Amino acid sequence: MxxxxxxxxxxxxxxxxxxxxxxxxxxxxxxxxxxxxxxxxxxxxxxxxxxxxxTAPVIEVRDGRFRAGRAEIPLDVTGEAVPAEGEAARAERGTRLDARAFLVIRGWIADVVRVPVADAADPAPYWLVSTRHPRELAAAINRSRRPHTGSGPA
Structure with missing residues (x-):
C-alpha cells in the first residue's frame, strides 16, 4: 500500500x-x-x-521510491521535500524555477512540492511536482526518506 x-x-x-x-x-x-x-x-x-x-499522471510515494508520472527516484537520494502553496508555488513555477529541474506540473493545479535531488550524477537539481495536497505529499516523502531502524528504542 x-x-x-x-x-x-x-x-x-x-x-x-x-x-x-x-x-x-x-x-x-x-x-x-x-x-x-x-x-x-x-x-x-x-x-x-x-x-x-x-494521460493524467500519478504521484506516488511507495517502498522508498517517489514516482511522478513515468519517472521515479529512490528517496535515499533526495533531500527534504518542501511544500509550496499560493504565491510561494507561483514563484517556484516562475521566477525561482531552475531550467534544469525535473517538472511534473499541471496548469490547473496551483500548489507544488519541491524535492531536492542529492545525487551528483543526476542533472536535475530538484523535482517540482504539482499536487492538490502539498503538505501531505511533502510529509509522506520526508517520512519515507528517513532511515528505518528496528522495532523500537534500545
Missing part, C-alpha cells in the same frame, strides 16, 4: 471549456455539412477529454 497516491486529474472547468470544440467545429463545417460539423465537434471533444483523462 502506498504512503501517498494522487492522480492529477484535470479540473471540471477543463472539460467544460473543451466543449467549445463542438460549436467551433459546427461553425467551421456548417457551410459544407452541418452533420459533419456536429460529428467532428463531438469526436474532437471526446479525443481531447479522453487524452486529458488517460
Amino acid at each position: 502506498p504512503d501517498y497516491r494522487e492522480r492529477l486529474w484535470p479540473t471540471p472547468w477543463i472539460y467544460l471549456s473543451s466543449l467549445l470544440l463542438v460549436p467551433a467545429s459546427i461553425l467551421v463545417l456548417a457551410p459544407v455539412s452541418l452533420p459533419a460539423g456536429i460529428a467532428t465537434g463531438v469526436l474532437l471533444y471526446l479525443a481531447v477529454a479522453g487524452t486529458l483523462t488517460l
